[in-house]
Amino acid sequence: MLIVMDKKATAEEVQRVVDIIESKGFTARPIPGGDRVSIGILNNEGPVDPALFIGLSGVKDAIPVTRPYKLVSRETKPNDTLIEVGNVIIGNGHLTLIGGPCAIESEAQAMTIAERVKEAGGHIFRGGAYKPRTSPYTFQGMGLAGLKILAKVRDTFDMPVVTEVMDTETFDRVEEYADIVQIGTRNMQNFSLLKRAGQCRRPIMLKRGMSATLDEWLMAAEYIMAGGNPNVILCERGVRTFVRHSRNTLDLSVVPVVQKESHLPIIVDPSHAAGKRDQVIPLSRASVAVGAHGLMVEVHHEPQNALSDGAQSLYPEQFTRLCRDVRRVHDMLKDG
Amino acid sequence: MLIVMDKKATAEEVQRVVDIIESKGFTARPIPGGDRVSIGILNNEGPVDPALFIGLSGVKDAIPVTRPYKLVSRETKPNDTLIEVGNVIIGNGHLTLIGGPCAIESEAQAMTIAERVKEAGGHIFRGGAYKPRTSPYTFQGMGLAGLKILAKVRDTFDMPVVTEVMDTETFDRVEEYADIVQIGTRNMQNFSLLKRAGQCRRPIMLKRGMSATLDEWLMAAEYIMAGGNPNVILCERGVRTFVRHSRNTLDLSVVPVVQKESHLPIIVDPSHAAGKRDQVIPLSRASVAVGAHGLMVEVHHEPQNALSDGAQSLYPEQFTRLCRDVRRVHDMLKDG
Amino acid sequence: MLIVMDKKATAEEVQRVVDIIESKGFTARPIPGGDRVSIGILNNEGPVDPALFIGLSGVKDAIPVTRPYKLVSRETKPNDTLIEVGNVIIGNGHLTLIGGPCAIESEAQAMTIAERVKEAGGHIFRGGAYKPRTSPYTFQGMGLAGLKILAKVRDTFDMPVVTEVMDTETFDRVEEYADIVQIGTRNMQNFSLLKRAGQCRRPIMLKRGMSATLDEWLMAAEYIMAGGNPNVILCERGVRTFVRHSRNTLDLSVVPVVQKESHLPIIVDPSHAAGKRDQVIPLSRASVAVGAHGLMVEVHHEPQNALSDGAQSLYPEQFTRLCRDVRRVHDMLKDG
């Protein structure tokens, strides 16, 4: 933390800031500048709250210098985290392809799509049993019945499954059936859920909040790691902007930044970013080209009859083509 | 819903859209235009999912025409909802002033601040017992002990209290102690929590999500009303934008728009929007001038020692001045 | 500027940063911290380019400490700038009300509206002669003929006029006819135009760019002041966000922040922020309540026939009510 004083700050005002810093047990180091004084704060463990200083008379600004996260930081753990789920490895050097419908609608639907995902070379099957829906009047998911269908998909096709958990009440149940437990965009800062996820024995896929900064997202992962679960997969899915030609704006620069700041794997969900089928394939190629460790894509054999998000679901043959394309991009990158 | 076809859409493509509409039990009404056909959808109850059409060949766009919300809509209930809490009335014609610290830190702190809030003319006391914090390493609130302090404040000063609930596990407890139960920004689309709030016997204060559209916010209120709780107070608290001189950007145009679209009361929280003390008073005046039914403001007698959000907390004497100023603005508006 | 080094930065990497700083003639002051070194830069006149350091090995971040603006800063000139136009004073302590149509459409239209603006107590008449339009196929303004109508309005009603200039070619002409020359949102960073405005003998009204930060906006004013024109009026008119219920999101917190950072007057244009008539009056009240030095509002006697922006234009009787309301708010604030 660097405290920047007003040009006209008095010696008393400077001293008051120094006193507050030292009253917290930190070290204050005033830096007389050309036309104003700044005061560095040293020997603090973890970040200092700027609120201690902003608003004090004579203080112009309080600028954080260090990052607030610890366990997720590459400065703490330089090596990439690799996460094993069944015989799938997620993380640096691997390209994990996840496909499936937005929601599990029936056993027949799930099995039909899973077969096509498997054939296309998909590694993991996705499908929602508990669905966060903007409207209380639309399909809310099959619940436990959906989870059982997911288990059947896993057993039949030997593919791990990922599904979303919406609350702590149903967490045990989801944890029992899922290979990877997903925390959705709207729950990225549901801290009670994050704490429960910290005690989960399954890897957590943590989607980025709709308007989450990098720090907020990594701090949400920090909650999970601080709770004892080291296996967090980050998933970029687009952020909300003024743009209207896509549902959200996919933020691909976050991929190399996360990989620099953190050791955790990061995948991309182009389906929710796009909101429209015909943007999904190009954005998938871009995501792999930027260096993401995998993709999560919505696939449906009859999207026009899907109970949710049909407009952004690929046809199975499109998913097949996508898998082929992105594997080629990934191979090319590996060759260097 | 209006389906807009491509200029070059064939008669077969138009017919396919008509067939899908009618297969859902709705009425399709094609509207041949100058250079392209559009198709209106009639006799649908509730909104139609654009996903049914977007991505079909020949379809250029699917444009929602009606609003997705029902119970919260002024078209459903033209009269303003007034909410009684103790002897306070919240809603059209009233100006409800809520003050208190971000977090309850001790009985002494709460009682000291509550006395000053009461003296200033505040109607309701606020204070967090369960705190959603970005970092797992910062103060998370006093929990049950904090709720008990809130109860003591209510009894001592005869002021209703509002406090945040973070999850369904602690909902019973919060409901027992609070007069108004707050759902925070980060939980605005925590649908499990919204469903529980629908069964709550207390009014719910629903803060707007950090990047929530008007529709999403009103649909979150719709969840609560659809669950059986008609007493929802909306609270605007700023939205996330590119702007950096305030923590969030207070969206005051939402106040008249909500008042036009819905019968629910709407108040403003300028403290979280500003993030800095010296913006709070001007934004408070602006919020009342734009027509908000009340304010919720953070007040602390020693903000530099606050365990959270000190930088945006007013000193008690500032809150006193604020109350006086905004009452004058409100009176002036009432005189018309 | 503060250069923050990686935790693992070597002594050589630190030294290289020091060398670069000193090669520019500045003073480098390394600050050894708990777990990493930071390096302060002293004795620089004006801001230092972070690009000198970002990307160097061992450098984690380069954090600007001082503001980039000088002439517009209140640190340079503590007293409020007051701008006289005819017998109108714009700035602290005054409330300047500007009304008129988006575009001058005819002499009859302009005179009709001007009479109503004057009657309502408006101080300045606005009207576009050169119109920036998103589409090349819509009305582009009357040009010189419009300017002459503005001159007639001024002479008839003894009201100063403000109108937009779009380019340097027509600047002389606009300067000749207008009392205040407006630079529009889309030209806020048209630096050639800003330089010409610096040589203008009329005050400049500088609208904020659609996604301009505070610094960018003040730096645009700095261009004008650096060119020799000290009379700049800032005009907030809403910024572009994800919000869809208003055309733009009015950023009212910018008003007190500008008043703290700069000595220049700041007014608000609620019409372009709202984009819809029924939001304009409440936003006007809010703007004055937050402390703006004035308002610029679109008024049209027949908005349904306006050649541009009719949807956001007030009827003259609405403008009359608005003037009455905001004067009362302003008087109340002055009484303190």
Place this chain on the structure above:
Amino acid sequence: MLIVMDKKATAEEVQRVVDIIESKGFTARPIPGGDRVSIGILNNEGPVDPALFIGLSGVKDAIPVTRPYKLVSRETKPNDTLIEVGNVIIGNGHLTLIGGPCAIESEAQAMTIAERVKEAGGHIFRGGAYKPRTSPYTFQGMGLAGLKILAKVRDTFDMPVVTEVMDTETFDRVEEYADIVQIGTRNMQNFSLLKRAGQCRRPIMLKRGMSATLDEWLMAAEYIMAGGNPNVILCERGVRTFVRHSRNTLDLSVVPVVQKESHLPIIVDPSHAAGKRDQVIPLSRASVAVGAHGLMVEVHHEPQNALSDGAQSLYPEQFTRLCRDVRRVHDMLKDG
């Protein structure tokens, strides 16, 4: 345009809307719905102004149905526009690589970098002679001397050059020296400049505005085409969002959307989107993978001494690697 009436709109209110539509010479087609009437507008050439209807009593909404652009639309011209500059072709099927410094600083600097760009396989050289700078106190470009250096680069290395024009005064001069004339982000809606560009005999590279919607961007191109210049190259360079880990957020979904809506070529500038060198290579790969027709990248042999934007400039050897990588991605896509 579809006019949506309130549920309670009277027959008179509906009739008034019909009258207004017909008074403009269009056809009104009322569509009685389940619970409200909508009114379609037919036989209009070009878009109708929603302002005619919004704000009328009984009118809830006015929804545009058709796109506002014409000449740039693929509905008008189905075939891709290919633009020839010297022996370089820009557009579908080609991958055009543009490299060079942000600003021309000296002949030696330009020649050194140009040689490396050429060696790496770059097709076009970029370099600014007139620089739009946020601060009036920073380097503003070499002007005419810079243009002459660009001409020397072209002659020496047989590479076309692209450079930015900032105003109409210097347009003739820039047009004389440049092979492609660039209109920058901050001037995307400088309509006087766009009109002049419509008369330019060189292709125009039109960068997207910092917060421009797709429609606004394409309408800016429409200005140029409507003025008589059919050769417009669109350049995506990131949009302004709340994100802070990159300077702007690169909006890659705009690439397939532009290619669907328009016949014009579209390239990507990852340097200005990133603002930091280490994001430029991954974003370049992503841009080509998403289907862009080319890249424009900043390259400098001594970025730490660059007079502007050094932090985002690649070293020449990085540009060489980038060219190799993206050509492989492009070849892979062409093979299908």
